[in-house]
Amino acid sequence: MKLIKKLLRDIKQSIGQFLAFVLVITIGAFFYTGLVTLSDNLSTYTKEYFHTHNLSDLNVYYDQISKQDTSELDEIEGTNKVEGRYTFDATQSFGDTKATLKIHSIPANNIINTPTVIEGNIPSRKDQILLDSHYAREHQYRVGDQIKLSVNDEDVAFTISGLGENVEYAKKNETQDHKTSGFAYVAEAGIPRIAGSLYYNEVLIDAEEGYDIDRLGQNVEAQSYKNSYVSQISKDRTFSYSQLQQTVYNNKLMSKVIPLVLFIIEAIILFLTMSRIIDSQRNQVGIMKALGVKSSSIMLHYMGFPVLVGIIGSIIGCIVSAIIFVPMIETSNARSYSLPSIAFSLSPFSVITPILFSSAFGMLACYLSGIGILREHAAEAMRPKPPKKMKKLLIERLPEIWRRISYSNKLILRNIFLNKQKAIASSVGVVVSTVLLITAFGTQTSLQRVADQIEEVNTYDLKVDYTRGAELEKVELPTGIESSYYQSAFPVEFVKGDDHENATLTVTEKDNALIQFFDENDNPMTLMDSGVLVPKSYADQYKVAIGDTIRIRFTDPSFANKTVDMKVTQISNQYSNPSFFCSIAYLKSFGIDYNPSSILVKASNTADLTSVRQFFEQDNQVDTIADKDDLKESAQFILKQNSFIFIMFIISAVILSFGAIYTISSINIYERNRELATLKVLGYQKNKINRLIFSENMILTTFAVIIALPISGYMYSIIIEALSSTHQQIPDQINMFVMLVSIIIAFLLTTLSNLMLRRKVSRINMIESLKSIE
Secondary structure: OHHHHHHHHHHHHOHHHHHHHHHHHHHHHHHHHHHHHHHHHHHHHHHHHHHHOOOOOEEEEEEEEOHHHHHHHHHOOOEEEEEEEOEEEEEEEEOOEEEEEEEEEEOOOOOOOOEEEEEEOOOOOOOEEEEEHHHHHHOOOOOOOEEEEEEOOEEEEEEEEEEEEEHHHOOOOOOOOOOOEEEEEEEHHHHHHHHOOOOEEEEEEEEOOOOOHHHHHHHHHHHHHHOOEEEEEEHHHOHHHHHHHHHHHHHHHHHHHHHHHHHHHHHHHHHHHHHHHHHHOHHHHHHHHHOOOOHHHHHHHHHHHHHHHHHHHHHHHHHHHHHHHHHHHHHHHHHHOOOOOOOOOOOHHHHHHHHHHHHHHHHHHHHHHHHHHHOOOHHHHHOOOOOOOOOOOHHHHOHHHHHHOOHHHHHHHHHHHHOHHHHHHHHHHHHHHHHHHHHHHHHHHHHHHHHHHHHHHEOOOEEEEEOOOOOHHHOOOOOOEEEEEEEEEEEEEEEEOOEEEEEEEEEEOOOOOOEOEEOOOOOEEOOOOOOEEEEHHHHHHHOOOOOOEEEEEEOOHHHOOOEEEEEEEEEEOOOOOOOEEEEHHHHHOOOOOOOOOEEEEEEOOHHHHHHHHHHHHOOOOEEEEEEHHHHHHHHHHHHHHHHHHHHHHHHHHHHHHHHHHHHHHHHHHHHOHHHHHHHHHOOOOHHHHHHHHHHHHHHHHHHHHHHHHHHHHHHHHHHHHHHOEOOEOOOOOOOHHHHHHHHHHHHHHHHHHHHHHHHHHHOOOHHHHHOOOO
16 A cells, blocks of 8 residues: 555656656557557448448449340359349539439349438339439439439439449549549339330349359350350459458558557657666665565556556547547548448457557566666665766867866766766657657658659540440540540459469550659659569569569450460559559560550640540540549549548657657656756756756757667658558658658757756755765
């Protein structure tokens, strides 16, 4: 009981340090619980959501397939359920803007890609439609309203029977734009209104559990010889599913990497401060031993400090996370995806991990710090450590320079070199803080760089995607075009030994000036006819170098699993949506026919761009059109989607840094009470003493910053490597501006800590401090 009272008294006497420790633990618990909540909830929800609504494993496209032929596909090996539907595009005009709707038919007994009805009912009559609830909200549509759509240049009216969301549209496009993009479902009875008769052009296939999807795709294509087969796409390659899975993967990485970094930093700060707290109380340890207190009880007494700090800090961190982090997650997720009724709730059990981590590190620090003192005899521990012998400093051996140094600066230099271990320990805390600041600011800058590169790489005005089967070489282009280039993207599989990775091979003209390529040093380069350009993200993951040969397998069934070995001639930085690139000539060297699917266009001027766009919009063969505004929106969306986590990371880094610097500076003052009291007795003014401490801390901060610069580069590279994947490259170079800002903040935090500790200096009791403890 007496030791508990002493613990509480120690906390009261050093309440500033205690609160700084609590703040450090709070930050780690805040990030850990928030990121784990995001990762676990999103992962669990998506698995259940895809299973409950039976997301199709394979989408097969035809020009036309009958209901009877569709039912025959059900007999193919590997299929569990088969469902046919008719898919078409419709448009709506709202003043100067134009919206596009992807519309599907839905059978009465829908079992694949089943919708979530938010309001109303699934359409049952030929004139009814189930509308995307987000699109309806943007345009203020309600159940029962009439909606007029333009289909094949004809107006078709529907009555909105319900509003809903669908598992296949968890993410509609890069920017999740609900205003100009949407989806809808009409009753199967409504197909003849659009197509003229009842037939399908798309088949959804639910595969048997564990059956190989590639093999199933080959079986389906072989069975479709009598039908007008067009193409197919597996679930893993659909935009919505792949984007969501990538997000889940990235979130899991962040939930492990960022909290781990914070906990390691907390461990270092706890170790430094706890070791010095115990060392500063060695006489109290000697008194307790003399009074018969067991060494184990003394150790547990000091361990109570970090355990109490860990419990309080972790609980506060979880509460703050529930109040701030979780609502921000919900807002970000709602902006990025359409996942009905998803809820992010922080589990009470998530507080256990930060308590265990922080307490374990603190107890370990106490054990390592106190074991030496506890081994001493009581009388020996009660005596102060003998004063250290001070050798002449190197600068003292230069009398001409030493005489010119003021007495205060001599005191600073002597104190630093007399207490080298303490000075190094203080510097370590500042080093850790500076490294954290540089890493936090560097990560945010890298995120900005990812967004900026989207516009740097794609310099076209319009990207026009055509429907499958269109012969682009015969397409007549409008006037007002400065330059245009053909392009096509093939779904492929990158093969390296036993590893297989989904990828995209983009084939375009060698002199395509509307797509810019940058090497690993961000120098521009152009395509070659002698090989393939590999994204750096894949090259780093699979140790691919220029001159190597890589294996590419074309996964579209029309290529019959054709596999080619390509020579790597270039490696490029591709931060967003990385793709393999090669020229048309190089593709044809493998005996593969090239049929472009897109045209990249640059208009002569801004005035011509409007007429050029209108020309393509009127072409029935055009599937989608993307312009510069879409690229800018995509770049801004990347920032908005992820920036809040990294902004919180920066704020947390600043708070952690302040906590570390304040705590270590506070202990420095506590350990030097006797010395500072002596200066007071000798007539030193309070301002001079404060200036003395401030100057010393500034020198230590300067030394720490110099040490921190190379370490921060290494730490930053480790974090970037952990967060990067084949589908996401993050720049791994820190610019000088980031380092400069981080250094300035480190000095500002040191200044703020000194200002807050001025009061502690003024409260030093000269008589008590100067009393002999013998």
